[in-house]
Amino acid sequence: MSKILMCTSEVAPFAKSGGLGDVLGALPQALSKLGHDVRVVLPKYGCIPQEFREEMEFLFFIYIPLGWRRKYCGVFRLVRDGVTYYFIDNEYYFGDPYLYKWNDLERFAFYDKACLEILRHLDFKPDILHCHDWQAGMVPVLLNAYFVRDEFYQGIKTVFTIHNLRYQGVYSMDIVADFFSLDQSFFTEDKLEFHGCANLLKGGIVYSDYVTTVSPTYAEEIKTPEGGERLNGLLSARDQSLFGIINGIDTDVYNPKSDQYIFENFDLRNLVNKKKENKMRFQEQLGLPVDGEKAMIGIVSRLVDQKGFDIIAEAMGQLMEMDIQLVVLGTGESKYEELFRQNAWFHPDKVSANITFSNELAHKIYAGADLFLMPSMFEPCGLSQMIAMAYGTIPIVRETGGLKDSVQPFNEFTGEGNGFSFGAYSAYEMLQVIRLALRFFSEKETWVPLMKRAMKMDFSWKNSAQQYSQMYKQLLG
Numbered sequence: 371m372s373k374i375l376m377c378t379s380e381v382a383p384f385a386k387s388g389g390l391g392d393v394l395g396a397l398p399q400a401l402s403k404l405g406h407d408v409r410v411v412l413p414k415y416g417c418i419p420q421e422f423r424e425e426m427e428f429l430f431f432i433y434i435p436l437g438w439r440r441k442y443c444g445v446f447r448l449v450r451d452g453v454t455y456y457f458i459d460n461e462y463y464f465g466d467p468y469l470y471k472w473n474d475l476e477r478f479a480f481y482d483k484a485c486l487e488i489l490r491h492l493d494f495k496p497d498i499l500h501c502h503d504w505q506a507g508m509v510p511v512l513l514n515a516y517f518v519r520d521e522f523y524q525g526i527k528t529v530f531t532i533h534n535l536r537y538q539g540v541y542s543m544d545i546v547a548d549f550f551s552l553d554q555s556f557f558t559e560d561k562l563e564f565h566g567c568a569n570l571l572k573g574g575i576v577y578s579d580y581v582t583t584v585s586p587t588y589a590e591e592i593k594t595p596e597g598g599e600r601l602n603g604l605l606s607a608r609d610q611s612l613f614g615i616i617n618g619i620d621t622d623v624y625n626p627k628s629d630q631y632i633f634e635n636f637d638l639r640n641l642v643n644k645k646k647e648n649k650m651r652f653q654e655q656l657g658l659p660v661d662g663e664k665a666m667i668g669i670v671s672r673l674v675d676q677k678g679f680d681i682i683a684e685a686m687g688q689l690m691e692m693d694i695q696l697v698v699l700g701t702g703e704s705k706y707e708e709l710f711r712q713n714a715w716f717h718p719d720k721v722s723a724n725i726t727f728s729n730e731l732a733h734k735i736y737a738g739a740d741l742f743l744m745p746s747m748f749e750p751c752g753l754s755q756m757i758a759m760a761y762g763t764i765p766i767v768r769e770t771g772g773l774k775d776s777v778q779p780f781n782e783f784t785g786e787g788n789g790f791s792f793g794a795y796s797a798y799e800m801l802q803v804i805r806l807a808l809r810f811f812s813e814k815e816t817w818v819p820l821m822k823r824a825m826k827m828d829f830s831w832k833n834s835a836q837q838y839s840q841m842y843k844q845l846l847g
Contacts, residue, residue: 371405372842374398375496377485378412379478379505380469381455384422385415387469388672389617389753390503390533393584396620400835402452406842409494411485413477414446414457417467422448426457430491434483436476437548443484445491456492458484474505475541478570479549482508486517495522497846500529504539507574508550511562514577515552527845530578532571534750535592535599536676539570546570565600575604580845582613582838584751585772589614597748613841616775617751618831624736624757626825631733638822641762645737645821652738656722658695665811666695667804668739668763670732670754673702673710673725678745678768683709684797690717692808697739699724699731736761741807745792745800749773755789759824765789766807768800776829780810780820788824 380386382395398408414426426446433440444459458464463477471477486509489495501509510528517523543557546568555561561576562568575581583589591597593606605612622628627637633651636644646662653660671677679702682689686709689696698710698721710723724731736742742758744767751772755765759776767773769791780787790807792799810816 371407372497372839372846373407373494374401374409374498374500374842375485375489375494376408376410376500376502377482377506377509378410378502379481381410381412384412384418384455384457385469389751392620392753393533393617394502396618396831397835397838398453399451400618400831401838403832404835404839406839408452409454409456409496411456411458411488413464413481414444414459415467415469416465417469418457425450429456431459432487432491434480434487435551436480436483437551441480443480443488445488456488458488475539475545475570476549478505478539479508479546482506482512482550485509486512486523490520490522496526498527498529498842500531501574501578502531503533504537504569504571504574507539507570507572509574510577511552511556511573512550515550515556527580528578529580529582529841529845530574532575532581532583532592532750535571535583535597535601536748538564538572538599538601540564540567541570543568569601572601572604575601575608580611580613580841581605581608582615582841584614585616585775586614587774588748588750588771591748591771613837615834615837615841616772617753618834619753619756619760619829621760621830624733624760626737626761629733629737631730632737633734636737636762638825641821641825642818645762648734649738649740652697652734653695655734656697657718658697658722659719664693664695665741665808666697666739667741667743667766668735668758669696669698669700669743670735671700671702671744673698673700673706675703676747676749677702678747678795678800679703679706679709680747681745681795681797681800682743685801686713688801689804690720692804694808695720695722697722697724697735699726699728699735701725701727736763739763740811741766741804743804744768744773745795746770746773747795752776756827756829759788759827760829762821762825764807764820764824766800766803767791768795769793776827782810782816785819788820788827 380391446457714721714723777789
């Protein structure tokens with residue numbers, strides 16, 4: 371089995387802002403269970419909970435060259451669930467609670483160099499450096515530029531995972547050259563140069579042995595002009611070493627049988643009654659009319675265009691004419707926050723607008739809602755649709771990225787499928803499929819088997835980890 375070092379800017383439960391943290395919180399453990407020696411290196415942010423800080427063991431400190439600067443780098447270790455975590459300590463860069471800030475280029479230049487510099491002091495030589503998103507994109511570049519001259523680093527393979535191609539880490543070439551100590555030969559069109567700037571994510575794609583992304587459909591979409599975010603030509607050229615492996619969900623955290631946040635735990639045997647009870651008690655908590663037969667549509671999301679809120683806004687008037695309750699949880703663009711606040715004011719019996727983030731409320735929505743709406747413009751993988759299904763909540767999604775890979779449209783004639791989907795990015799198509807779903811919701815002989823089929827789907831990390839394991843094996847020959 372392989373020795374793998376994961377380089378990432380966030381890991382749950384230590385520090386996370388979104389899906390990247392969730393993935394890195396679960397994938398290393400799933401790989402460890404398959405027998406790999408998996409270690410993870412991340413910044414020691416000020417937001418890491420005290421309980422984890424108290425478990426950390428200080429190992430050593432070194433100084434990291436950053437252009438003309440020399441910066442202190444402490445290394446702490448914590449072992450959890452079979453995985454060793456290394457924390458890069460520098461109070462100036464990571465001491466406050468924020469994961470991302472105005473000086474991210476300098477912070478992650480320091481982090482990327484540290485990922486490589488600390489290796490020779492750890493008594494651990496990985497077979498594979500597995501780097502995630504633009505914040506770790508320069509690790510393969512630096513390995514190739516400097517470290518591979520050192521015998522210790524020779525033979526180390528690299529994998530780079532794109533979690534969302536839209537976020538690329540684009541900066542001026544001069545400042546990138548300074549912080550990473552790179553000469554002009556690295557800033558050509560076939561390397562880091564990107565429309566007159568330097569692109570750190572592109573560096574990860576160019577210099578890694580293998581490139582992966584978080585669903586098979588997204589791997590195809592990013593090779594097109596529409597989905598490629600101006601890197602489609604490069605990604606097409608890397609087609610033979612580009613893999614799409616869908617993410618999983620943490621089935622210990624998202625398990626209706628043991629979930630501590632929901633009103634009533636349930637499984638397949640008592641799904642119908644217990645799910646209705648969760649909905650009614652949730653309606654009561656939210657101040658909505660308590661009605662077990664009313665269709666509740668849940669949304670847990672960042673309120674931004676990418677997640678489809680422009681077409682939701684366009685459809686809002688017609689949604690309010692339907693016999694539904696809409697429960698929204700999230701924050702984002704002020705125009706969408708205000709959209710839901712206003713509709714909750716005008717339709718208090720139909721809309722509950724929770725403009726915040728609450729893990730507890732999210733779990734209650736997954737357990738209590740009948741339908742889960744996720745009409746994303748693009749969605750590399752998406753986890754919420756999988757979580758919803760684990761609770762017997764039926765997703766309505768647009769056919770893009772991981773949504774298309776995980777949601778099979780319900781076929782009333784064969785009884786196959788686990789949700790509802792639409793193709794064109796339009797309010798009209800979304801409304802049509804919502805109406806279709808509501809029609810089947812009223813037919814219990816159809817709806818109950820559909821709920822059970824969704825709950826039986828296996829979205830655990832086990833399947834994904836086996837695909838990563840196979841890819842590692844192929845890379846190492």
